[in-house]
Amino acid sequence: ETGVTQTPRHLVMGMTNKKSLKCEQHLGHNAMYWYKQSAKKPLELMFVYNFKEQTENNSVPSRFSPECPNSSHLFLHLHTLQPEDSALYLCASSQALTRGRGDTQYFGPGTRLTVL
Amino acid sequence: EDQVTQSPEALRLQEGESSSLNCSYTVSGLRGLFWYRQDPGKGPEFLFTLYSAGEEKEKERLKATLTKKESFLHITAPKPEDSATYLCAVQADGGGNKLTFGTGTQLKVEL
Numbered sequence: 001e002t003g004v005t006q007t008p009r010h011l012v013m014g015m016t017n018k019k020s021l022k023c024e025q026h027l028g029h030n031a032m033y034w035y036k037q038s039a040k041k042p043l044e045l046m047f048v049y050n051f052k053e054q055t056e057n058n059s060v061p062s063r064f065s066p067e068c069p070n071s072s073h074l075f076l077h078l079h080t081l082q083p084e085d086s087a088l089y090l091c092a093s094s095q096a097l098t099r100g101r102g103d104t105q106y107f108g109p110g111t112r113l114t115v116l
Numbered sequence: 117e118d119q120v121t122q123s124p125e126a127l128r129l130q131e132g133e134s135s136s137l138n139c140s141y142t143v144s145g146l147r148g149l150f151w152y153r154q155d156p157g158k159g160p161e162f163l164f165t166l167y168s169a170g171e172e173k174e175k176e177r178l179k180a181t182l183t184k185k186e187s188f189l190h191i192t193a194p195k196p197e198d199s200a201t202y203l204c205a206v207q208a209d210g211g212g213n214k215l216t217f218g219t220g221t222q223l224k225v226e227l
Contacts, residue, residue: 004159031213042120042217043160043203055212090159094213101167102148103213107159 002026004108006091012114015081021111023074023091031096032074033105034066037088049074050096081115088112118143118208122218129194129225137189137202137221145209149187151180152203154220160203163189194225 004025013019025032034046048056049068063085065077074091088110097103119142129135141149148167152160164173166182173180177198179190189202201222205215 006159040219042219043205043215045214048212048214050213056214088157092159096213098212099209100147102150102165102207104148104150104162104165105213105215106162107152109159110157112157 004091004093004106006089006108006111008111009109010112010114012116013078013081014116015083017081018077018079020078021076021089021091021113023076023108025072025074025091025093025106025108027093027106029093029095029106030071031094031103032068032071033092033094034064034074034076035090035092035107037090037110043090046076050098078113081113083115086113086115118206118211118216120204120206120216120218122202122204122221124221125219126222127224129191129223131195131225131227132193134190134192134194136191137223139187139189139204139218140185141187141204141206142185143206143208143216147207147209147211149182150205150207150215151187151189152205154201154203156201163202191223194223196225196227199223199225 036044047066067075091108092105094105151163154160164180201220205217
């Protein structure tokens, strides 16, 4: 399998559930990202990992907990979510170039999350 | 603060009717400007990266250009399969590898 994969593609959960989203990249990259995409709003960066270390947390509520065990895998653990957290959650990866020419990010297909 | 504004918000074209999408940006120093295509319910698909003013890149019916203040995505003789939302994003000096996205242009090409 190539590129960036995400599972599950769709998830419905209650406000008291605990679930996890998984992302895997097959591009040999060293940076991974979580984004949230809501209708009519720009993509919102949530977390950035460079070489397995979290380098950015964009003021995300603690009910979202990321985990990056290695450069190829990224998880987003969800607990006690609110209905307003319903959105498309996108994972991306890049080479992790932090200076010089731009660092192109490649996205997975996303997980459509619905919180009841 | 880095800013990206895309226009128009939505565009409806007839098949074969060429047009351009605009991306205006404000950054302290540009490392790269990125164009993506996104189909409904799917992740953004990478199209182009532009690094400096004057640069142009082409892929099939799409051509991206860059100035110091804006980028254009020109669509020549579009087909219905070009219908999608086109997203623009910038990466700035000193911002690490963070991308700032615009809200996108929703393009519909009709027969």
